[in-house]
Structures are given as C-alpha cells and as structure tokens.
Amino acid sequence: MLIGLRIENFALIDRLELAFGAGLNVLTGETGAGKSIILDAIDAALGGKVTSRSIRTGSQRAVVEATFRLSSQVAEWLNQEEIDLLDDYAVVCSREMSTNQEGILRSSRSRINGVLVNRQQMEQLRSRLIEITAQGQTVQIGQTAIQREYLDSFGGVNLIEQRQKVSAAFQSCSGALAALENRRQSEQMRLQKLDLLEFQLRELSAAKLNDPDELESLEQERSRLAHVVELQKQSYQVYQALYQNDADAQAAADILGEAEATLIDMVIYDSSLQPILDMVSAALAQVAEAGRQINTYGESLEADPERLESVEQRIRQLKQICRKYGPTLPEAIAYQQGVEAELQELKGGGQSLETLEKIYQEKKVILQECCQTLTELRLTAARKLEERLIEQLKPLAMEKVKFQVEITRISPTANGADKIIFLFSPNPGEPLHPLTETASGGEMSRFLLAFKTCFSMGLVGTLIFDEIDVGVSGRVAAAIAQKLHQISHYQQVLCVTHQPLVAAMADRHFRVDKQVIDTPKGEKNGQATDFRTVVRVSYLDSHSTRSQELAQLAGGDSATEAIAFAESLIAEADLKRKDKGSRYNL
Structure with missing residues (x-):
C-alpha cells in the first residue's frame, strides 16, 4: 500500500508531500490542474519513462520518492535481492533525475531503500506493489497479442512455464527444419x-x-x-x-x-x-x-x-x-x-536427408504435444477468466453482458498454436464480437475496471485508476463508484476522477489545482516575469470542503442546489460504508 509520496522539481511541482491511506483515495480538480502529474510521479518513482521535460523548468535536478507499506511478499523479494530493510514498516522507492546545462537529460537513477538498482529490479518490485490503469489502455487491450499475454498471465505459473517449453520446442523444431531445407536446396548444386x-x-x-x-x-x-x-x-x-x-x-x-x-x-x-x-x-x-x-x-x-x-x-x-x-x-x-x-x-x-527428415519430424511431434498442453491450460484459464470477469461486470450495470475468450488453432509459433480473441456483447440478444468493435467508451471503461480487478486481486497492494470513469454518468457512474469502494475493502485504490459520485465514496479526498506564485530570487530563468505556475494539492478533511469540491464537480459552482446535492452524495456514501461494516485491515 502506498503511504507517502514526496516530489521535488517534477514537471510543474516544485515541492510536494502527500500521505495516502487505506481504502479509496481520490484526486479531483479541473481539467489540466495536474492530477496526472501526481500519477506520473508515482510511475517515475517505480521505474517509468522520464524525459528532460519531467524536470521542472529552471531546475537541473528532480526527485520523486514513493513509500509503501512493507508486505511479506515484498520483504521476501528484498531478501532475495540482498537489499536491507529500513524497518519492518516501509519500503522506499526513489528516482533522481538530472540534466546538463543545455537541458538534456544526463542521468536517471533508481533506488530501493537507498540501494542503487537496475531497471529490471525495479520492474520486479513494481509488479508486487501497484497496478496502474488508464483509459488509454483500451487500445492495447484490443490487440490479440496483448489479449494472449493477459490470458497467459491469468493462467498462472504453470501456464507460463508451459509457454516457455513451447518456445524452446519451437526454436528446436525451426532449427531442424532449416537444416533440412538447406540440405534439400543444396543437393542439386552439390x-x-x-x-x-x-x-x-x-x-x-x-x-x-x-x-x-x-x-x-x-x-x-x-x-x-x-x-x-x-x-x-x-x-x-x-x-x-x-x-x-x-x-x-x-x-x-x-x-x-x-x-x-x-x-x-x-x-x-x-x-x-x-x-x-x-x-x-x-x-x-x-x-x-x-x-x-x-x-x-x-x-x-x-x-x-x-x-x-x-x-x-x-x-x-x-x-x-x-x-x-x-x-x-x-x-x-x-x-x-x-x-x-x-x-x-x-x-x-554431414547428416543425410533421411536423418535430417527424421530429426525434424521428431521435433515437430514434440512441438505439437507442447502446444496441445498449452492450449488445454489456456482453455482452462479462459473459462475461469470468463466467469470471474462476468461476475465483476454485473455490479457495474452490465447484468446481461456476455464475454468469451475465443481460442482458435493456428500454425505453431513460439507462443503456441492459438489465436486469442476477446469477444464481447454488452446488450442482450446481440451476438458476440471482438471487444473493440462492440464496446462503447463507457462500456470499455467498465470492462477495463473489471478486467484489471480480475488480474490484480490479491497480487498487489495498490490499484491506481486514471479517469477510469470517463464517458459515463448517472447509474453507471454510481456503479463504478460502488465497485471502486468494494475493491478498496481489500486493496488500496488511488483514483483520478471527475465524477462527484465516485469522489463522494472516497476515504481520503485530495483536490489538485494550479497556482501562480512569486518566483523566488534567482529563479527567473532568464524570463521577464517574476511568476511561476505550480501544482498544489489540498487534503479535504472536513465535510464543508468536500461538499464545496463535489459541488464544483457536479455543477461548476457552489450554489445552494449544488451544495445540497454534494451533501446528499456524502451522506449516501457514509450509509454505504456503514452497511459494509468494518474495513479489511490492509
């Protein structure tokens, strides 16, 4: 679980420290206020891509530091990598970036508990800490190669190991076939x-x-x-x-x-x-x-x-x-x-044509057997994914949805002999079609939320959703809010949203906005102005401040009607929390 974030000179942020808690953490603010910069900083701290533009104008050094609550899984990984624990409470991931005098990115160093680590190590730890989901991922999830990767990942260790066997068998078979073909082609000229x-x-x-x-x-x-x-x-x-x-x-x-x-x-x-x-x-x-x-x-x-x-x-x-x-x-x-x-x-x-033919046929049989085993594992994983995803979609106002993982046979490759296509039908009576050909923007948002929930449940401590509720409203927005609230019983959720229905369910609510401040002496950076734009984050810890923010989200002003609506949302959210009982201790 993410418990703290410290940012210095990153994008429009000069200096910022945030404390997150268990449950549903929500970031709201006007479009362009800098909400995504917060998520970019978390991504950077965990090894994400950075450029020279990631460093605040006028500065040559930026630092982002994310502190997570230590879990037994993470502690075991740190022990394997011979990285000392700071204590029994937290693990700290940091990223330091610097540019030269010309503003070109010069260095970028990642550390875990102060120990310099490489990109592979940071990616391994990242997979144990967070899962970031943005609406832009709907394009990726529509690709058959990505769908195959998701299905294989859902299938677990046994399926991944079998796919590795298939890859090895494919390479061996391809080598035998190449040797055979070369011998056949060269015989006439021999x-x-x-x-x-x-x-x-x-x-x-x-x-x-x-x-x-x-x-x-x-x-x-x-x-x-x-x-x-x-x-x-x-x-x-x-x-x-x-x-x-x-x-x-x-x-x-x-x-x-x-x-x-x-x-x-x-x-x-x-x-x-x-x-x-x-x-x-x-x-x-x-x-x-x-x-x-x-x-x-x-x-x-x-x-x-x-x-x-x-x-x-x-x-x-x-x-x-x-x-x-x-x-x-x-x-x-x-x-x-x-x-x-x-x-x-x-x-x-060299070997004769007959010998080479025999070797190729033997390796071909081995490859086919490995592919068949992989197909069977994928079919089992597909049925489980279908059941789990449909269960996750029902609470999102998609009670009649149909979802199917179509697996068709193709010629063996290094990834097996299967073509994977996610078929989807959100409306009763409509046939199944490929996911991206059928789902609307709002439906894809809900699909992505349910899909990532299937994959991340219990695997990571923090789920991050960047405007997963874009393109939805009314009952669907309420369903997404309820779903995020349910997930937050078991995993910490950090969500960027424009939906007052979602924000009302927050356990911790942050407002992000931009402010223009006086430039400190010596920080003009050759510009005529004495002012700079910075991102500020406020923790809304009172009923009145939350009501004001929800009113802004709902109506764009703080009129009496908007305030009343916001207060009703908060009251309804409080009742839903009480109905669910005490929160699961993360």
Whole structure:
C-alpha cells in the first residue's frame, strides 16, 4: 500500500508531500490542474519513462520518492535481492533525475531503500506493489497479442512455464527444419560445388602452404641475394669503421681504447669518474663485438644465382595463390582450411536427408504435444477468466453482458498454436464480437475496471485508476463508484476522477489545482516575469470542503442546489460504508 509520496522539481511541482491511506483515495480538480502529474510521479518513482521535460523548468535536478507499506511478499523479494530493510514498516522507492546545462537529460537513477538498482529490479518490485490503469489502455487491450499475454498471465505459473517449453520446442523444431531445407536446396548444386572445391584444394595443396610468413621471408631473402656484392662491400666498410681500419684513420674501437686508457689514469686521482669509465669500457666492448659480427656476416655472403631464381619462382607462385584466394598468404591458408571442411561436409560428413527428415519430424511431434498442453491450460484459464470477469461486470450495470475468450488453432509459433480473441456483447440478444468493435467508451471503461480487478486481486497492494470513469454518468457512474469502494475493502485504490459520485465514496479526498506564485530570487530563468505556475494539492478533511469540491464537480459552482446535492452524495456514501461494516485491515 502506498503511504507517502514526496516530489521535488517534477514537471510543474516544485515541492510536494502527500500521505495516502487505506481504502479509496481520490484526486479531483479541473481539467489540466495536474492530477496526472501526481500519477506520473508515482510511475517515475517505480521505474517509468522520464524525459528532460519531467524536470521542472529552471531546475537541473528532480526527485520523486514513493513509500509503501512493507508486505511479506515484498520483504521476501528484498531478501532475495540482498537489499536491507529500513524497518519492518516501509519500503522506499526513489528516482533522481538530472540534466546538463543545455537541458538534456544526463542521468536517471533508481533506488530501493537507498540501494542503487537496475531497471529490471525495479520492474520486479513494481509488479508486487501497484497496478496502474488508464483509459488509454483500451487500445492495447484490443490487440490479440496483448489479449494472449493477459490470458497467459491469468493462467498462472504453470501456464507460463508451459509457454516457455513451447518456445524452446519451437526454436528446436525451426532449427531442424532449416537444416533440412538447406540440405534439400543444396543437393542439386552439390556435385558442381564438389568439383570446384576439389580443383581449388588440389591447387592449394600443390602450393604447400604451411607458413603464413613464408612470402615475407622469401622477399627478404631475394633482396639479400640480389645485393650480395653491395652488402659485402658495405659490411667491410662498417668493419673498418668499427674495428680495424686499413687507412691512416683510426677505427671507433681504437678511439674508444685510447679514451678508456686515459680514463683509467684519471680514475686513479678522482674515483668519481669511474661511472664514465664503465660506460666507455662497455661501449668499447660493444663496438668490438659489432665489428666481429659484421665481419663474419660479410664473409658468409656468397652469390647464389640458382637459389635466387628458385626464390623468385616461389614468390611468383605464392602471389598468384594470394590473388586468387587471398589477398594475403594467411588468408589463403585459412581459405584452404575452409575448403577442406566444406568438402568433408559435402562428401557425407554431414547428416543425410533421411536423418535430417527424421530429426525434424521428431521435433515437430514434440512441438505439437507442447502446444496441445498449452492450449488445454489456456482453455482452462479462459473459462475461469470468463466467469470471474462476468461476475465483476454485473455490479457495474452490465447484468446481461456476455464475454468469451475465443481460442482458435493456428500454425505453431513460439507462443503456441492459438489465436486469442476477446469477444464481447454488452446488450442482450446481440451476438458476440471482438471487444473493440462492440464496446462503447463507457462500456470499455467498465470492462477495463473489471478486467484489471480480475488480474490484480490479491497480487498487489495498490490499484491506481486514471479517469477510469470517463464517458459515463448517472447509474453507471454510481456503479463504478460502488465497485471502486468494494475493491478498496481489500486493496488500496488511488483514483483520478471527475465524477462527484465516485469522489463522494472516497476515504481520503485530495483536490489538485494550479497556482501562480512569486518566483523566488534567482529563479527567473532568464524570463521577464517574476511568476511561476505550480501544482498544489489540498487534503479535504472536513465535510464543508468536500461538499464545496463535489459541488464544483457536479455543477461548476457552489450554489445552494449544488451544495445540497454534494451533501446528499456524502451522506449516501457514509450509509454505504456503514452497511459494509468494518474495513479489511490492509
């Protein structure tokens, strides 16, 4: 049950705190007064969609916080999610939103009892706390896919689990059919494909592609073989420069040797020069070693025209392979491996048509059996839903209504082999037709109220109805009011209404209106005006204030006749409460 709501800088609300109670809580006010903003704030606190427009103009941060009375079901879920209890009384759901300097939504964080949670966790908790119903949902409930979801949800855990089995069986069967069809379609081209792949494999195998770096190594070797004389000459030049110079000039090793000898003498008198001596000695050793190695390299060079020709031929062969199967040598090697695998499959490494056909038929039977079980569960759920919904509609001035869940067989899908259509006939003697083709606006309002009652009874602590009574009046409005009152014996009900008959039944009555206030210093937001529009909510806790509000709803003024009518509604509502006895303790 929702017991408290705190809002800061949300839409037109600057700051607001509301306390709700058990039973029927009603919000009234003129059209556009901001009643729906209150419901939007509750929705936002429980993970609903928000945008930058959700944050009050001139502010960069908004907070909504909804406090619910803790139930055993919610406490168990919190324990599973390892979220600590604040106490044994309440659970707090909050949402913080912020924008950047340009007014673009920057962050939106949800918390449960102060613990940061993800969207999935908040949705799971939401399903245990509230059910929000608006008249706009009549469009959705007319869709067959939505009707199937509602029926399956009504069927309970066993039906949902069976539908999951159907989904798994469908995926398995679809995979088997795809494998079978692919094999059938490829059979005619199999021999042509075999010839092509075998030719390619022969050519690739003859090239003996083993080393992905072979082409790079061969090109390096070719370059060396083609420049043997030049490399010999240059290596000898390097050797003379580093180690032993035939000319009068000193080699690098000679110069470093002289420097080392001088430093040795200097160190005798100043030991701080030892690091420099060490570096020169190391440089001398490296230069000497480099000289020896370049000399060995030069002596090893030898012209080999035959080897050069062989290397060039191999390079041409590999480049031709790369042009056809590459463009690089590693890619050509990978292509060869792919050809080998594909050939193995085409030559019988895969399953035969007969085997694939047998596998598909077996999985098809499993899918059909799963679908049949699901259909039976849906039929059982449909009969129960029909009975319960008709019982819920009777008190809403629809005593002769007929409702039927039509289930027809279709080809198996991931959701089963059933097409679900809600058929409805509000008038005696009229045949059943699809729901949206038959029901008027007022009838859809009553249908939606009864329908949501069937689904939410005992599952959540709070039912929220946003103008569920739009388009009705007189006896029908009175029936809706009575129904909401009956529901509120077992679950908290929060209702936005324009109907005085509904508002009169409220246990707690709130009036919502807009007010223009002076803008606090520094909150002009660059505008010329010093005023801002805000939403205010008043708790009508006296007989006179309620009478005034009901008179406004009934007649648009507070004339004597309207006041008298409002007082009669309140008196009649009080009598109905007394007739029902004490309220069920939520």
